Amino acid sequence: MTSSDLWDEDTAARYDDVSAEMFAPDVLDPAVDFLARLAGDGPALEFAIGTGRVAVPLTARGVRVSGIELSQPMVDRLRRKVSADEVPVAVGDMASTTVPGAFSLVYVVWNSIGNLRTQDEQVRCFQNAARHLAPGGRFVIELWVPGIRRFPPGQAGVPFAVTDQHVGFDTFDMVTQQGTSHHYRRLGDGSARYGFSNFRYIWPAECDLMARLAGLEFEQRVADWHGAAFTSDSESHVSVWRKPMEATDS
Known part of the structure; x- marks a missing residue:
């Protein structure tokens, strides 16, 4: 059993539309460029491939992409x-x-x-990535930095989107690192639809430890796909770890 939410047919049917901003060329192209450079002439594997937002254009660049996905409707x-x-x-x-x-x-x-909503599963995810990598291959994650610094005393949530079409905010449990993203979206008839997804947030340093446990070596961390410097004020990161050339799978 996995702790992940399972995205059903209704969610899959709406996914590309509600995520339209993530398909925009100025968002997607830098990610595809970054990943294509790292893949080189070799094949790539995407965890949580979804509806192929990244995999389809990466394939069009000539990269052979395979995927793992929990939701059959997304596939x-x-x-x-x-x-x-x-x-x-x-x-x-x-x-x-x-x-x-x-x-x-x-x-x-x-x-x-x-x-993946448990630390054990997240550790196993890094191990699974290492298991699939050829020596010298790289594991890349794109991940946000939890906005906990923005919490004043007594506040229960942090907004991440406030427009006339979409209001979204996250709630956190600081003890367990569990969180929920809440979404209110305005529909064409003027009504609103509520949706949510659950997650476990991970700090960058925690990712590095998970990578080390999996036998991977830290290579680089930048703030975004454009390669901006990662600082204490960065709200996201793209991190890369490398499997040593001498590594062998047990």
């Missing part, structure tokens, strides 16, 4: 874009599901590693 949406021959996907959780082959790149984007 069904992906199949409307590319075939199983073009982008093979195993249905399962990213902490334990395996696929054949050794990869030059394993990646998980847009905070998706937080869908």
Whole structure:
């Protein structure tokens, strides 16, 4: 059993529309550029591949991409874009599901590693990435930095989106590092739809320790896909760890 929320048919059907801003070229192209450079001539594996927001354009760049995805309805949406021959996907959780082959790149984007809601599963996710990497291959995650510094005493949540179409905020349990993202979206008829997703937040230093436990070496951390410097004020990070050339899988 996985602790992740399971995205159903209704959620999968709406995913591309409600996430439209993440498909915008100024958001997506730098991520694809970054990942394509790291993949080089080798194959890539995406954890939580979803509907193929990143995998489809990365495939168009000539990178051979495979995926792991927990939600069959999300995979069904992906199949409307590319075939199983073009982008093979195993249905399962990213902490334990395996696929054949050794990869030059394993990646998980847009905070998706937080869908694993226990520290043990997150550690196993790093180990699963290392298991799939060829020596010298890299594991990349894109992850936000929890906005806990913005909490005044007594505040229960932190907003991350406030527009006339979408209001979103996160609530946190500081003891367990559990959180919930709450979304209120305005529909065309003027009504509102509420949705939520649960996560466990991870600090950058905690990620580094998980990587070390998996036998990976830290390579770089930047604030975004453009390569901006990561500082104490950064609200997100793209982090890269490398599997040593001399590494062997047990």
